[in-house]
Amino acid sequence: MSKLTKKDVEHVASLAKLSISDKELEKYLKQLDEVVNYIGELNEVDTKNTEPTSQTTGLENVFRSDELKSQQGSTQEEVLSGTEKSYNGYFKVEAILTERTDK
Amino acid sequence: MSLPLTINETQEGLKGKKFRASEIVREYLERIKKYDKGINSFLTLTEEVAFEKASRTDETIGSQGEAAFSRYPLLGVTVAFKDLFLTKGVRTTAGSKVLESYVPTYSATVVERLEKAGCILIGKTNCDAWAHGASGENSDFGPTKNPWKPEFVPGGSSSGSAAAIAANFSLIACGTDTGGSIRQPANFCGVVGLKPTYGAVSRYGIIAMASSLDSVGHFARTVEDVRRVFEISKGEDGYDSTVKSEKGITRSAVKVKSSGLKLGIPKEYFIEGLDKEVENAVLAAAEVFKKQGVKLVNISLPHTKYAISVYYIVQPAEVSSNLGRYDGIRYGNDRNSFGAEAKRRIMLGTYVLSSGYYDAYYLKAMKVRSKMIQDFEEAFEKVDAILAPVSPTPPFKLGEKADNPLQMYLADIFTVAGNLAGIPGLAIPSGFSKKALPLGFQLLGPRFSEDTLFHLGEIYQKAVNYVPKVAF
Numbered sequence: 001m002s003k004l005t006k007k008d009v010e011h012v013a014s015l016a017k018l019s020i021s022d023k024e025l026e027k028y029l030k031q032l033d034e035v036v037n038y039i040g041e042l043n044e045v046d047t048k049n050t051e052p053t054s055q056t057t058g059l060e061n062v063f064r065s066d067e068l069k070s071q072q073g074s075t076q077e078e079v080l081s082g083t084e085k086s087y088n089g090y091f092k093v094e095a096i097l098t099e100r101t102d103k
Numbered sequence: 104m105s106l107p108l109t110i111n112e113t114q115e116g117l118k119g120k121k122f123r124a125s126e127i128v129r130e131y132l133e134r135i136k137k138y139d140k141g142i143n144s145f146l147t148l149t150e151e152v153a154f155e156k157a158s159r160t161d162e163t164i165g166s167q168g169e170a171a172f173s174r175y176p177l178l179g180v181t182v183a184f185k186d187l188f189l190t191k192g193v194r195t196t197a198g199s200k201v202l203e204s205y206v207p208t209y210s211a212t213v214v215e216r217l218e219k220a221g222c223i224l225i226g227k228t229n230c231d232a233w234a235h236g237a238s239g240e241n242s243d244f245g246p247t248k249n250p251w252k253p254e255f256v257p258g259g260s261s262s263g264s265a266a267a268i269a270a271n272f273s274l275i276a277c278g279t280d281t282g283g284s285i286r287q288p289a290n291f292c293g294v295v296g297l298k299p300t301y302g303a304v305s306r307y308g309i310i311a312m313a314s315s316l317d318s319v320g321h322f323a324r325t326v327e328d329v330r331r332v333f334e335i336s337k338g339e340d341g342y343d344s345t346v347k348s349e350k351g352i353t354r355s356a357v358k359v360k361s362s363g364l365k366l367g368i369p370k371e372y373f374i375e376g377l378d379k380e381v382e383n384a385v386l387a388a389a390e391v392f393k394k395q396g397v398k399l400v401n402i403s404l405p406h407t408k409y410a411i412s413v414y415y416i417v418q419p420a421e422v423s424s425n426l427g428r429y430d431g432i433r434y435g436n437d438r439n440s441f442g443a444e445a446k447r448r449i450m451l452g453t454y455v456l457s458s459g460y461y462d463a464y465y466l467k468a469m470k471v472r473s474k475m476i477q478d479f480e481e482a483f484e485k486v487d488a489i490l491a492p493v494s495p496t497p498p499f500k501l502g503e504k505a506d507n508p509l510q511m512y513l514a515d516i517f518t519v520a521g522n523l524a525g526i527p528g529l530a531i532p533s534g535f536s537k538k539a540l541p542l543g544f545q546l547l548g549p550r551f552s553e554d555t556l557f558h559l560g561e562i563y564q565k566a567v568n569y570v571p572k573v574a575f
Contacts, residue, residue: 012453016423017438018446032451034509039412042467045474052469053476055315056525057302062344078208082434093432
């Protein structure tokens with residue numbers, strides 16, 4: 001397996017929306033590289049004729065009837081109870097689009 | 104008052120008016136206030152809720168008498184939940200600063216079921232943040248200490264729940280086990296811990312770590328008590344599709360054999376690096392079983408050595424997607440509040456899932472996972488259960504592995520395979536090391552064979568005249 005680079009760590013951090021400092025970057029690079037090298041040992045296992053396992057229940061297509069259960073719903077007040085940033089019953093978020101400055 | 108150590112003692116005492124539920128609660132809370140500064144096992148105490156429930160319990164016993172105990176099988180039993188279990192109206196942090204002030208608007212299925220069965224909620228316990236860790240040191244609210252010797256770790260990630268039982272702060276406690284997070288702290292704290300079959304207990308209302316591995320279990324001081332709590336917590340609730348009893352699919356419990364039980368000793372679990380005292384404790388337990396007529400069989404689980412690699416691909420991959428939801432918009436703080444270990448696992452998981460690496464890591468790991476499951480299936484054709492160490496070493500010192508994540512991950516070597524295969528595991532204490540730290544072993548069985556594990560555990564505890572112990 002190839003060695004992990006600073007760019008790899010910066011890339012995954014940005015994919016995962018984590019901001020990390022330069023000092024953290026050094027530390028994580030070393031630690032993650034060690035782990036990535038270790039898990040590379042799986043290459044030695046022959047899995048040519050093996051199906052992957054994603055879950056162990058043996059269940060397929062679990063259905064339930066499509067009906068409203070009153071006890072499972074939450075009130076608007078409950079849903080908004082986790083934030084102080086709400087307006088008129090809505091969550092308030094930062095603007096994603098801003099006014100053009102190149103007009 | 105001297106606190107009862109088992110469910111039976113508690114309920115007999117309540118029936119016989121030896122003490123009242125409110126007195127038990129007062130005593131636990133006094134102990135916690137007096138000693139928990141040095142242990143740090145609780146993040147939130149639910150004093151008011153506990154006293155209120157206790158006085159209702161006393162009223163129920165007063166008006167219904169002994170009949171109350173058949174109606175509410177866990178009446179008077181105090182419970183502490185790992186802070187990963189949502190508790191309506193009670194702060195739930197997952198041990199992380201991201202959720203430091205999060206108050207859920209509903210309770211987990213297990214919380215509801217235990218409360219309905221008569222349990223008294225006493226508080227929420229400390230844990231490695233998001234259940235990431237094997238020592239309790241990754242909590243954003245400070246590490247939990249081992250009640251038997253505070254300079255040692257209690258194990259993790261259900262550190263506070265295991266420590267609370269060892270320190271006699273509660274009668275039972277609940278936790279989650281994704282790669283050993285119940286069995287290993289149970290082992291380090293000298294208590295009994297059950298990791299049920301994947302899909303036996305609903306995960307509804309429990310903060311997800313790695314969804315194909317998470318299982319919800321608990322701690323107590325005897326196998327019998329663990330069995331009694333499992334009877335209440337298990338089974339379909341309609342909110343977790345992995346807990347499903349369907350026609351045509353055998354998901355019923357494996358029947359317990361009354362005689363001719365066979366216990367497998369896997370050679371791959373007795374390897375270099377296994378501490379001598381840990382090894383001797385497991386072998387001594389094997390002798391106990393043999394004397395009780397259980398046949399010991401040498402078995403092999405050839406892919407055991409890849410367990411850590413498979414686990415540290417599958418688990419961080421699932422962690423990275425489960426922790427994707429924490430954006431600080433609907434509740435909680437934003438992603439800058441994640442601690443170092445959460446960041447490491449999110450990045451590792453994102454890496455193994457990212458374009459160009461998915462086949463090499465994630466898909467490969469899922470295939471080796473199939474091989475490990477096959478190992479177990481072949482073994483369970485020959486034996487009813489497997490006897491193994493829980494951790495390669497006795498409890499280690501705080502700080503000893505904190506700076507080396509890979510070393511910390513390797514501590515999970517004997518527990519992760521059970522999660523990858525979705526099988527149940529029962530950790531049982533067996534004595535103490537020369538340094539007076541707890542030792543023990545685990546029993547692993549086929550899917551839905553909890554009853555066999557309890558049966559074996561009870562055979563063991565009866566044979567050694569096991570007396571429940573607390574650290575102080």
